[in-house]
Amino acid sequence: MVEPGSAAAWRRAAAEAAAATSDEDALELVELFFFAYRDFVGDADRLLGKYGFGRAHHRVLHFVNRRPGLTIAALLDILRITKQSLNRVLKQLLDADFVEARPGVVDRRQRLLYPTPQGAKLARDLAALQSARFLKVMDGLPPAARGAASEFLFAMIDSDERERVRAHLACAKAAGGAP
Amino acid sequence: MVEPGSAAAWRRAAAEAAAATSDEDALELVELFFFAYRDFVGDADRLLGKYGFGRAHHRVLHFVNRRPGLTIAALLDILRITKQSLNRVLKQLLDADFVEARPGVVDRRQRLLYPTPQGAKLARDLAALQSARFLKVMDGLPPAARGAASEFLFAMIDSDERERVRAHLACAKAAGGAP
């Protein structure tokens, strides 16, 4: 493919082969990301269907379980939806006794959200499904590549959002949410 | 953390530190994947809004542009939605002259879908946005980790779907779709 005598062409090809990610590679990554996410959420969708819940319920239940005592405002901030949209889903989870709301102790206007025992169980089951996919993938990856996957995902997040995500992870870890 | 004298505990800790992915790590990956995808699609959403289109239009336009001459059936197979759902968005794309349908030459029942010039341009602009995120991420990653990201995403796809995805990518590459 490299024409003999063309130093520029050779240099270009060498540079590409060495490290750079081409536009075509990037497009492939875009599509792989789409397909990977499609299958990733598919696992949980099937289980949620048995309870008459959807993805919206999953997200709420997940974050409530992961950070018990979460306020409405904090949840809205994570999910990036309006309170009206959240309220519909949250009310169903409260009615079905998967989530419980207690008035805040320091600020009684707040409603602190906690998973009920059955809520925590469903959250764990859903997380187990999705974690299982990751565990299997990581297990099949060469050890050196494992840290890369996590680094890669973190880098995919908006740069001005990374600190908040990092804080959320630290907070969840400290709370010992659904381990 | 490692109690002296406990060989079993030491071996466990060493094994974990060496390679294994813990349940807590897996949970973190689940959340990172959620946040990464949220921001990834956010880029395109903003541009689509200017045209009055949504994510559904994006997906159709993307795959039509990537594999010109795609049939309805093939598109349904990729998107995993019903033809009624596809038809609504597809009709809008046809009406707005972003996609064109030509009767199949070998089988005249088929409608082969092609992007119009302005459809191809929008598809390219959208792809450029999302590719840019990947290019930036890959550029910031150590060279050794770059291949890992692609491998990782591919491994995240359902095992019984990987062949079809591989075929799609090969097909798109051969067609030279929107490079």
Added chain:
DNA sequence: AGATTTATGTCAATATAGTTGACGTAAATA
């Protein structure tokens, strides 16, 4: 103490993206 802000709830209308089910039509195929 009274005024204002904050955290949250709620009603109503609307949009987008998807579903199931039923029926129609033209072209390919057995």
Added chain:
DNA sequence: TATTTACGTCAACTATATTGACATAAATCT
């Protein structure tokens, strides 16, 4: 000729989100 295939379409429905307006109780400011 009969059947299957590829696609279109009408209708009713669900899920998830939006905007806008208004209500309430608790915290906070002056």
